[in-house]
Amino acid sequence: MPVQGAGGDGCGLDYTDRSVYYAPMMIRTPGSHEDGSRTAASAEPAPSARPSRGDATREKLLASGHDLMLARGYSATSVDDICSASGVSKGSFYHFFDSKEGFGLAVLEAFHREGVERVRAGGYVRIEDPVERLRGFFDHLEAIAPEFWAEGCLLGTFAAELGETSPAIHARVAELFDELVARLTPVFLAVVLDEEEAAALAEETLVVIEGAVIMARAHDDPARIATGIRRYRISLEARIPELSRAS
Numbered sequence: 001m002p003v004q005g006a007g008g009d010g011c012g013l014d015y016t017d018r019s020v021y022y023a024p025m026m027i028r029t030p031g032s033h034e035d036g037s038r039t040a041a042s043a044e045p046a047p048s049a050r051p052s053r054g055d056a057t058r059e060k061l062l063a064s065g066h067d068l069m070l071a072r073g074y075s076a077t078s079v080d081d082i083c084s085a086s087g088v089s090k091g092s093f094y095h096f097f098d099s100k101e102g103f104g105l106a107v108l109e110a111f112h113r114e115g116v117e118r119v120r121a122g123g124y125v126r127i128e129d130p131v132e133r134l135r136g137f138f139d140h141l142e143a144i145a146p147e148f149w150a151e152g153c154l155l156g157t158f159a160a161e162l163g164e165t166s167p168a169i170h171a172r173v174a175e176l177f178d179e180l181v182a183r184l185t186p187v188f189l190a191v192v193l194d195e196e197e198a199a200a201l202a203e204e205t206l207v208v209i210e211g212a213v214i215m216a217r218a219h220d221d222p223a224r225i226a227t228g229i230r231r232y233r234i235s236l237e238a239r240i241p242e243l244s245r246a247s
Helices: 053-072 078-086 089-098 100-122 128-148 154-161 166-188 195-219 223-239
Strands: none
Touching: 053 078, 053 089, 053 100, 053 154, 078 089, 078 100, 078 223, 100 128, 100 154, 100 166, 128 166, 128 195, 128 223, 154 166, 154 195, 166 195
16 A cells, blocks of 8 residues: 655655656566565676576577567467577577476566566656656557557467466466556556555556557557557546646
């Protein structure tokens, strides 16, 4: 539950520590602690260190898997397809991943991390006024949408395709959507005082994005994603007086 501090805005947001809301989502890995720090033995390499050949190979596999699974779906993408597209041997594939399902989870996590980074990179995170920040959030979503979701959304693709065939991936997709709702909820506390209502608006935003992505794919027109977000924003302004007030 957000707690208003000395730098609060009256809507339940505390500007004294924006990292509560905008810090990158931490994914626990071996050697990491609850606060995101890592033991010395597992510390990340220094910024000047070059990625290892193994890291580069793994990234090539993930990039190829991302493209193929967005284009064809999970089931229609084989390990052979991934290895062929990336120029990596099947032996190397299984060096990094125990199974295709494990690989699918890794691709999903990578897609999710990139999405979080894209969304939090907007200038809106530095805006003090909560209503103006929410407007800036929608401006940023509209700007990045046609490029980032041009080929689809892996969360939506996997949710639709793998409900019965991969319980592990299906469950992780649900968790990631829930995490996104939790991350976006504080942004909507600018215009509603009730956290439950703010969470509903955050989830509604994700529903709009996923629907717009499907429409864009159906019509082969990524611009429809930005249009869908813009129309949703207009509907919110009609419903919420604080959002439609003059700048």
